[in-house]
Each structure stands twice: as C-alpha cells, then as structure tokens.
Amino acid sequence: MKNLLSAGDLDRNQTISILDLAHEMDEVNDREIKKLPTLRGKTVVNLFFEDSTRTRISFELAAKRLSADVISFSAKGSSNSKGESLKDTAQTLEAMGADVIVLRHSASGSAHQLATSGWVKSSVINAGDGTHEHPTQALLDAMTIRQSMHADPRGCDLAGIRVLIVGDIAHSRVARSNLILLRLLGAIVGICGPATITPKSLIEDGHSFSLLDEALEEFEPDVVMMLRVQQERMSSSFFPTEREYSKFWGLNHVRLAKLSPNAIILHPGPMNRGLEIDAAAADSDRSRVLNQVKNGISIRMAVLFSILTGEKGKSA
C-alpha cells in the first residue's frame, strides 16, 4: 500500500488485514512499555492545514509508538494568493526527508492531488480532506464495531450489522468514508438527517430516513453513529435552531431506551452535548466513544506500518 487517500482504495481483504493488524497493535497499547522499534529511522510528517488536535495527536502517538520520527506542521491558508500553497509546503517537508505525509486540508480532493500530481514522492495518508473523506476514521469505526460484535474479532467482517449514520451527511467526510468501508465489510448502512444535509444519492432506496424516531423503529440499528453538528450549518439555514435539531435528530434518553439491547453508540468527536447527543446517551454503557479514540491510535499504527514497511505481516 503506497497511499491511503480514500476508503475506496482498500479491498475487503486489505481492510480485514489492517483491522487485524490494528488488533495486534492494540495489545501493544495495553502494555506498560507502549513502544515497538518497527519504524525506527522513518519520518512521518503531519501536515495540517486545518485545526484538528485530536486527529493530529492520534497520528503523532501512533508514529511514536512505532519509533518513527514525527513532526507536526500546522499551516494556515489554502489558496495561492494568501498563505502557503499545498504544493510548496509539501515539497519543502519532503525535501527535509519525510517518508509519509499525513494531510489534513479543507479542500476536498487535496490528498488525492498531493499524491497524484507529481508534486511529491512520499506516501500520503488522507487525514480528512474537506467534505470528502477521512479513511482512518472509518477504519477505527469499523474496528470499534467489530470489537463490540465479536468476542474474537480477528478475521471477521461486519456482515449483516445494521449501522445508522445520523446528522450532516452532506458535509461529513466521516460519513462518506464510512459509507464506503462499512458496506465493503458487509454492513447494512442507513442514513438519517434533515433533507437539506442528507444527499439521497449516496445510499440505496429505503435506507434513507427523515426523522430519527422513524429510523430507529424501521431500521433497528445495531450501531448508531452520531455526527457532529457544525455551528455554521445553522447560520446557513440547513436547519432552523439547535433546539429543533435536537428535538428531531438528537440522541436523547428517550431514544436511547428504544435501542435494541446490544446496540452501541459511536461519535467521531468532539461531541456537542445537548445538541446531537445528550449526557444520558454520551455517558451510557452503550457509548463506545472512548474505545474509538483508543482504537484510532491502533488503526493509525497499522496504517503507518502497512505503508512504511510495504507489507501487512506481523508487527511484533
């Protein structure tokens, strides 16, 4: 694997290998000495044109636990006229010896362009490009679901598991990558949210729901994935108020009680408590939010390992 630009770059077997590798990495993360020598001498550059402390720290820790050298570079601006251009910044960092560039950028397609325009020779990992994709998030979500559904998850896929994604699908890179990856693994995915931010074209007929109550009753999800509501969506009239959003699409204690006994709750974070999710749901034993955070490190270790060693073999 040279790059990871889209969840669509992976086939089923590759995905399961990465999940299995992450499962092994997870054990490393539970040890007292949380470090492997595998990537000693390799340089990982986190190139972040958008603020995202969580994702950046997760990649940093993943690289460090594999003994790679890691630097994080926060760049501002994304146009040619103001700030630094993506091309120049990436070339500068590559000239300093980057083996892999982890890119977060506000422009959809930026990771694809960085990897395919001949600008750099390094590997590129997409850590979120605009409203397009965030493939490591989908991998960590798949890992979290698999862990919850199988006592020994190794080698398993997600066949038949019903996942409901709720919220701003249109502007969500998390939703796009999950739609690709979860379905690749055999999950049945439904979407739910205000019609203004729920593009029906992304999903087959019958799996798109207007209201959350209707979705919970008809779709009977095993997994409810709540997306973060961005404040600016409200000012652009995608929906009227926080109160109204929370009334129709918020996961609250009433809806929590409607979930099937083994259903779990995911959220990519950071949560808007009281908006898309209330405290009862966020803090319930169904919530897997912190498992997602922990798995994020293991997944990123597995991805860095696969890219930098060019194989998917044993880690330890």
Add this chain to the structure above:
Amino acid sequence: MNILLQNATDLKGDTVEVVIDNGKIASTTNAGTDYEVLDCSGLHVLPGFVDLHTHLREPGFEQSETILTGSRSAAAGGYTAVHAMANTFPVADTAGVVDQIWNLGIEAGLVHVQPVGAITVGLKGEQLAEIGAMAESKARVSIFSDDGNCLADSLLMRRALEYVKSFDGVIAQHAQDPRLTINAQMNESVISAELGLAGWPAVAEESIIARDIMLTEHVGSRLHVCHVSTAGSVELIRQAKQRGVSVSAEVTPHHLMLTEDLVSDYNPLFKVNPPLRSSKDVMALRAGLIDGTIDAIATDHAPHPKESKDSEWAAASFGMLGLETAFAVALEVLVLSGKSSLERLAEVMSIRPAQIGGLVQHGRYLDAGSAANLTLANLEEKWVAVPESFSRSQNNPFVGHKFTGRVIHTIFDGSFSYRDKEIVQRGTHG
C-alpha cells in the same frame, strides 16, 4: 492586397474561385490586376469565425494572455473577430478602457477585437456603467455583459435591458444565481455528493434565464444568454423563441464535448464556470445547437497561468482555453457526427455571432463587396491537441484529444493573418 483562391470547396461542396480585390470579395477577377494565386485544393472556404465570448485578459492580467497573444490564438483558430470580455483590470466599464482595448486590437492587427462593455460599474451589480458613452465611443460597443458575475438584481437587470435599447445594444447575461451557488465547485449531482465538492445546481442557471426572458419580454429588449450549460436552459430558450422573445444564446465547445465525470480525479484543468454537466445536458445542448435554439458556439476562452491550476481543486481558477480547438469541436459535433451540416457550422461559428454582435463586415462569406474575412480549413486533417499553443496559457482541456479538421489559413480584412499554420505578423507589432 489582391488574392485569388483557386480550387477551394464552398459550404455546398462546389469548387469555387474566390477573388479578393483590394481587401474585398469580388465576383470576378479584374483584367490588368496582379493577384497572388493560392491553390486551395483539398480546403474548404468558410466565413471567418466570430467569437462572442473571449477573455483576452488585457489590461490587468497579462501573465495569462494579452490582446496580441490572444489575437494570435484567435487567428490560428480561424477567427476573424473576437468579443473581448469586460472583466479586465481596470474593468471595461468606461469609454476610455474600451477604446484602449480597441486600439490594442488594431495594433495587433490579426483579428477584429470588439470590446464588450460592462453593464455595471466594476462588474459589481450596483450601478449602471456608462453604456451610452461606450456605445458612442470609437469601439462602438453593442454587447454589454458583467460576465464572470451574474447581474442578479432584478431591478437593475430590468433597467439595463430598457436602457440599452436607446443604443441598439444587447445585454449578455452570465446566468448564475449567486445565492444558489455559494462556493460552488462543480455540477450538483451524484458525483459532487461522492467527491464532497459543493454543487452548482442546474436550477441556479435556469431560474435566472427564466426571469431574464420574462423581463426581456416585459420591456421589449434584447437578451443574449452566455454559455448555456443545461438541458433545462435549452428548453426555456426554445419556448421563449417560439413566443417571439428576442433572445439569443451561445454554448461553449467544452459544454458540447466534456462531462462532469472528468472531475473525478480533482484535476483543476476541468474546473470551469458554468461547470461541466451530465451527458444528458451535452445531448440537449447539441440538439439545441442543431435545431436553432442555440445561435452560436462561443469559446469562453479563459486563459490562466499554470500556478492558478497547479493547486488543490477549491483554490484553482475557473476556466479553459478554447480558441484553437473550437472549430474541430464544431466539426465533430455538427458535421462528422452526421447530424447537421457545414452550413450550420458556418452559421453558429460566424454568421449568427456576427449578427448578434452587429459586426457588419463579418459573417458575410462570399458576398461581393464585403470585406474578405475567411477561413480555409482541411476537414480531414487529423491532429492531437498539445499544451503548447499560440495562447500564453496552457489550460487546454482537450490536450491529448484526437481531432479531425484543422484551420490552415485565415484571411482577416483581405490579407492573411494565418497562413500554412503560421501567424503572419502584421500591425505595428511587425
């Protein structure tokens, strides 16, 4: 200059001898006059092309194109007249600026450069520009457009349509509802949803065209619709023409050939406004061009320097080159497809745009006494588009495309501007 073109084939397929006497088309040779004789066996003679929509970028953006380099590109594409869009810096919104463009066109001397005037001051859509002064200037501006921006304000659009009547002008609208296309990057579709790029919906174009047709009908003026790109727009214009509304329309070569699928690689070469649409739209545009709903092919030639396209999609500029490939596109769509004729090609590439722009010396073909503005083309020559051309920029979306049909000579105002695929330097640029 006296030229005798022998053995050329005309639009009907007959072999003709074309006499150019002192720059004008003559019916017969004059005894006692010397003619430069050119054997045009294997070449078709066409009326010199007229582009209604060209961005020559001068003044202000000379790193992309100048009036001289754009004129060369036009001559090489078989054009004898181009309409220079007003979105320069300074904007062509006063008699002073349009006359400057006019003079630079004459200095280049390769093609008639007809300035388009801005409708509103600075293209801002707030206050009418001095339309009368531009109409009365040396440049005799008759097409007014805020192209690049839509004149969205309904009241101002109504006033512009009414005011321009006093000067026998036409308002050329860039139809794009600004609110429906905030930050829009590509056609709104399944593909835009998958790529995570903000959509530019067809309705943003169609709702403005529908409104403008009604305003034009209400005040009894003339409307020209720039770069029509959707099936719904074609239908609106078709219905308006049936009702007798004075509306004309143009389509670009790229909207006749390319579809939104090309965006999938995020290559900003394919970023253009209005955006590339679906194949259904392409089919409707072709049908509209053939049945007369759409009057003209206009290039929307929009040069950009490399750095404006060598970036992430969202930061890249909108626009594509068009002057040197338009004829081959027109030939493919109208003639080689077997769906229309070379006569129709002459109408949409020359005769109608000359009428819309009020250029009486263009689109006249072989009318005795008219200025000789002609294009000679080999309809069978095969060639492949490359990035290098006569334009100063290289943002050609057709690079690598295999074309059939090529312009060989262009005659502007009675003498060669392009001969054997080489620019003939004229004017004060030597």
